[in-house]
Each structure stands twice: as C-alpha cells, then as structure tokens.
C-alpha cells in the first residue's frame with residue numbers, strides 16, 4: 006500500500022499550490038489533455054524515490070454551510086484515510102480563528118501532523134513560525150510552496166516521520182516480475198459491472214480460485230489460475246466480501262482504486278456502454294497512465310443495444326478516448342460472457358509489452374529513423390540534436406534519449422517519438438515514458 010499524505014487547512018493557504026508542486030504530473034500525455042478536468046483531490050507523487058498518494062482536501066473554515074459543509078466532511082474523511090497530515094497555515098495573514106478550528110478538528114483524529122507555515126517568502130520566517138508554537142506541534146516547518154522553497158525539507162520530514170527509507174528502490178528485473186505472476190486490477194465507477202465481470206472470471210470453468218485474503222478497507226486479492234498461468238485479481242468492487250448475496254453497493258473509494266492501480270501490473274478499466282463517458286472515467290484513466298500501468302478498456306453492457314446506439318458509443322470513444330489509443334478496447338457483456346475471453350488476450354499482450362526487452366542499439370537505430378523522417382524545431386535558432394537512446398526501465402518501458410538541447414524538445418515531438426517507438430516495437434496496452442538527458 007502506498008503511504009497517503011493529506012493536505013489540510015482553511016481555504017487559500019496554498020494547499021493546491023503545494024499539491025501541484027508535489028504531484029507535478031509526470032506524464033505529459035495526461036497533462037496536456039485538452040478538456041479534461043483533472044481530479045484535483047487525489048494525486049500520485051514520487052518524492053525522493055518513494056511513491057505516495059496525496060489528497061488535496063477542499064478546506065475547512067469552521068463556518069461551513071451546505072456545500073462547504075460537505076467539503077469539510079470530506080476533508081475530515083481524507084484525514085482519516087491518511088497516514089500523515091500536512092496542516093497548512095498562511096504566514097502572511099497570521100493565525101486566524103479558522104486555523105484554530107482546523108487544529109481542534111485535527112486534535113480529535115490522532116494522526117501524525119506536520120504544521121506547515123506557507124508563504125514565508127518576503128516575511129520574517131522565524132516570527133511567522135513563532136506564532137504557531139501555541140498549537141503544540143512537535144514539527145513546524147516554513148514553506149514557500151509557490152517558489153518551491155522548503156519543499157525538500159518537508160519531504161525529508163515526511164519520510165522520516167513515516168520511517169520510510171529514502172533510498173531509490175532497486176528496479177525489479179523482467180525475470181523477477183514475470184516470476185511473480187500478473188496482478189490484474191478491475192476498476193471503474195460504481196455499477197459499471199465490475200462485480201459481474203469478476204464473477205464471470207471466477208465462474209469460468211478453467212479458472213481455479215485458490216484463496217481470498219483481504220482486509221475490510223482495502224481491495225480484495227484473489228489468486229486464480231487461467232490456462233495454467235497464475236494471476237492475482239485485485240477486486241476493487243468487493244465481490245468476495247459481499248459473498249453470494251449482494252448487499253448494498255460498497256461506497257466507491259478513489260483512494261482504494263488508486264491503491265489497486267498502483268499495486269497492479271495491468272488494469273482493466275470498465276465503463277458502461279449505456280452511460281456517457283464521465284470526467285470520473287477520464288480521471289481514472291489518467292491516473293492509470295500516470296501510474297505507468299498497462300491498460301485494457303472494457304466497454305460493458307454491450308448486450309441488447311441497438312446498432313445505432315452502438316455506433317454512437319464508438320464515436321464517443323473515438324472522440325474522447327483518443328489519448329489512450331495505445332490501449333485495446335473491447336465491447337463486452339459481463340452478464341452474458343460475450344467477448345470476455347478476448348479481454349484476457351489483451352491483458353497478456355499488455356503485460357508482455359510492459360516487460361519488453363529493448364536494446365540500446367535498436368532504440369538508437371529507431372531514434373535515427375524517426376529523426377530522419379521528421380526533425381524537431383530549433384530552439385532560439387539552435388538545432389536540437391538527438392544522439393542516441395537506451396532503455397531506462399520496464400513496467401512501463403522507459404526510453405532515455407541523449408542529445409544536445411533535448412530537454413527543450415516540444416511535447417508534440419515527444420509524442421511523435423513515443424508513437425514511432427510504439428509502432429516499431431509493437432507495444433500495445435502499455436504507456437511508454439520518454440526521458441531526456443542533456444549532452445553525450
């Protein structure tokens with residue numbers, strides 16, 4: 006499970022600014038999505054090598070009514086879900102009644118809290134901090150989130166408080182990953198048919214279910230075997246917990262889904278053909294890409310739809326899911342089992358792509374081909390030169406490009422390169438990461 010950090014504080018203290026700085030979207034593919042309202046509440050971050058989930062709470066002001074009240078409740082729930090809380094206050098405005106109210110709320114929750122005094126740029130930091138000693142926190146840190154000052158110390162303190170190693174984890178080898186078997190998460194909004202699909206998987210004759218451990222808050226892990234190969238299903242819908250009798254639908258939890266995505270090798274993203282594609286669908290997909298996970302898209306409830314409706318759905322998918330055109334899309338009926346077998350083929354294919362063996366010589370050859378066909382724009386009159394490429398990791402495949410001025414490569418050119426590599430290496434279902442290194 007990834008450790009969870011919640012950002013808490015009254016409105017306007019700089020929570021979103023810090024959130025953006027910590028999570029700064031690592032995947033340009035997602036960041037540049039036109040028209041996608043990003044899920045601002047939950048983000049993934051890798052801080053000094055350690056992956057985290059960060060929750061940006063709406064804010065607690067102490068005078069909530071209506072919608073604000075709802076937000077405040079959600080903030081408190083985020084605190085409950087978190088391993089550590091960063092309580093932000095504003096150095097410029099000084100302590101307010103709302104800050105005291107937040108402190109009071111936090112005191113009830115018994116979570117480790119770091120008090121962060123933000124916006125210390127241009128003010129006397131020591132004086133700004135001194136005001137907050139009365140809250141009684143052991144750790145008070147100054148920050149200028151907007152300028153990035155104090156972030157590194159803050160991250161160190163978080164790692165230390167949670168007793169986490171700061172060392173970069175050793176990458177697992179392809180062999181190690183293969184030996185572990187494939188972890189397959191089934192995710193999607195409520196009611197799209199996740200439980201039905203999982204029951205279909207488990208009901209298939211060829212499938213042998215071994216055991217079903219799991220705790221109440223987390224996804225359920227189900228060991229199964231299909232055609233002699235081991236898989237671990239990560240069930241975010243709680244099928245097994247509910248047992249045979251289907252009780253009230255479990256509350257959908259973004260956090261649980263993110264944890265499942267992070268722990269999976271391949272994710273089946275389930276959507277309902279009878280419902281329009283929602284922002285929440287897009288947000289889940291972008292989380293999958295950002296986590297670097299392979300993906301197969303299942304458009305469920307395809308049974309009993311008219312040809313006309315089916316055409317509409319396909320058009321909608323072309324229009325809105327163009328940014329994940331690397332993932333296979335299957336039109337299935339979990340209820341009747343149609344096309345479910347093909348899902349498995351794509352799952353295996355996506356995992357194979359995620360673990361592709363790449364050599365420097367091949368990547369460099371492909372880079373040269375791509376460059377010959379289409380050169381990047383010059384930056385301030387100076388040509389960008391691409392020299393060579395080498396593999397930088399797998400799951401997802403990382404391609405590192407060396408050259409002159411490469412850090413200035415336009416996003417559009419990077420996308421061109423990614424698509425070129427994708428086609429030539431026949432990588433289907435996995436995101437590809439491109440990294441650039443200046444010089445030789």
Ligand code: GDP
Pocket residue numbers: 014015016017018019020021022023064123124125126148149150151152
């Ligand atoms: P939130 O409501 O807590 O999420 O606060 P925001 O992140 O939206 O920030 C509120 C305002 O404070 C914005 O105008 C930010 O630009 C500004 N702000 C955030 N961090 C800093 C900082 O470190 N220094 C200064 N001077 N302003 C900041």
Ligand code: GDP
Pocket residue numbers: 193194195196197198199200201202242254305306307308337338339340341
């Ligand atoms: P979950 O909340 O994502 O786990 O969704 P469920 O598996 O509980 O399904 C929600 C509802 O959709 C139930 O009434 C299912 O019977 C129905 N459903 C699931 N899959 C299909 C399908 O392929 N076709 C049709 N027509 N209904 C389905």
